[in-house]
Amino acid sequence: MEKFQLIPLFEIIGIGAASGLVYTNDMLYIVSDSSSYLYQYDLNNQDLTKIALVENSQDHMIKKEKFDFEAITLQGNSLSIFGSGSTENRNKKFTYDLTTSKIAHEDLKPIYSAIQDTLDIASDELNIEGALYKDGVLHLFQRGNGSNAKNGIVIMEQEITFIPITLPKIKHVEATFTDAILVEDKIYFLAAAEDTTSTYDDGEVLGSMIGCLDSATFTVEFTHVISDYQKFEGLTLYKKTATQMELLLCEDNDTDILETTIFKLTLSK
Incomplete structure (x- = not known):
């Protein structure tokens, strides 16, 4: 992939701080x-x-109480939604069955x-920002924007296996994962750079990148x-x-305004 085009596609009123997307069956x-x-x-109908x-x-929870949903993925006909794990309230997983509309939840504290322990990090440095299933195996994307x-x-x-991934810097800060999806045998990911070493407090945003990994070797392509x-x-x-x-993207603009712009990113081969 050599060329890209990024444009705002449409706005949705009623959603703020969008952090994860799944597109399926025109929804x-x-x-x-x-x-x-x-x-x-x-x-099709532009209905929310x-x-x-x-x-x-x-629609908007105070920071210390929020579940901090940062990852959503489709497995079969069920959506899985993951909290980031960065505080006690953020250790939950929800599943939503697209056929039956049934909702289930799970406490991920033991797993997190x-x-x-595997990563040898403190609880406040866990920051799960993306999730996907490959051959039925869950892959979680840890954003390494903590001090370690x-x-x-x-x-x-x-x-549990951890594959460390080093990404290029944007300005003076190394980019870290903010989402990922599997397309055939490739992992396409988003990463951002913020001028902070906290998984809890936001820092100055320095930019975002799109990237691609080989899903077998995890080599950055x-x-x-x-x-x-x-x-x-x-x-x-x-x-x-x-x-x-064509990929759809959402932006977390770190405001309380309940408006979300959906962007379209076109990558040309």
């Missing part, structure tokens, strides 16, 4: 790191539906604690800086042809 499913809803946006994941769901800079892929087999001021956090496949790929 765009969106999670926000400050909300306890799963959002369903019908691209809010799916409450807990009782008394909120085991990941922390453990950026990489956590492979959840019988034993390319990276392109796509913005020098935006933090893109959500990524999903939209369309693909023999000559190009």
Whole structure:
């Protein structure tokens, strides 16, 4: 992939701090790191539906209470939504069955604690920002923007394996994962650079990049800086042809405004 084009595609009113996307069957499913809803946006009718994941769901939760949904992925006909793990409230996983509309939840604290042990990091440095299934095996993308800079892929087999991934710098800060998807045998990812070593407090955004990994060797095949001021956090496949790929992206602009712009990123072969 050598050339790219990034454009704003449409706006959705009613969602703020969008952090993850899944596109399937003309529906765009969106999670926000400050909300306890799963959002369903019908691209044909431009209708937004809010799916409450807990009782008394909120569009905007205060920072210390939020679930911090940063990762969403489709496995079969079920969506899996993961909290980042960076605080006690952020250790939850929700699943939503697209056929039955049933919701289930799971406490990930034991699993996240085991990941922390494997990475040898403190609990406040765990920061899961992306998730995908490859051959039925869950891969979690740890954003290494804490002081120990453990950026990489956590492979959840019988034993937890961590694959460290070093990404280029944007300005003076190394980029770290903010989302990832599997397309055939390639992993396409977003990464951002923020001028902070905290997984809790936001820093100055220095930009975002798109990149590609070989899913077997985890070798970085390319990276392109796509913005020098935006933090893109959500990524999903939209369309693909023999000559190009269209991806949908969302941006976490770290404000309380309930508006989200969906961007289209076109990569040409």
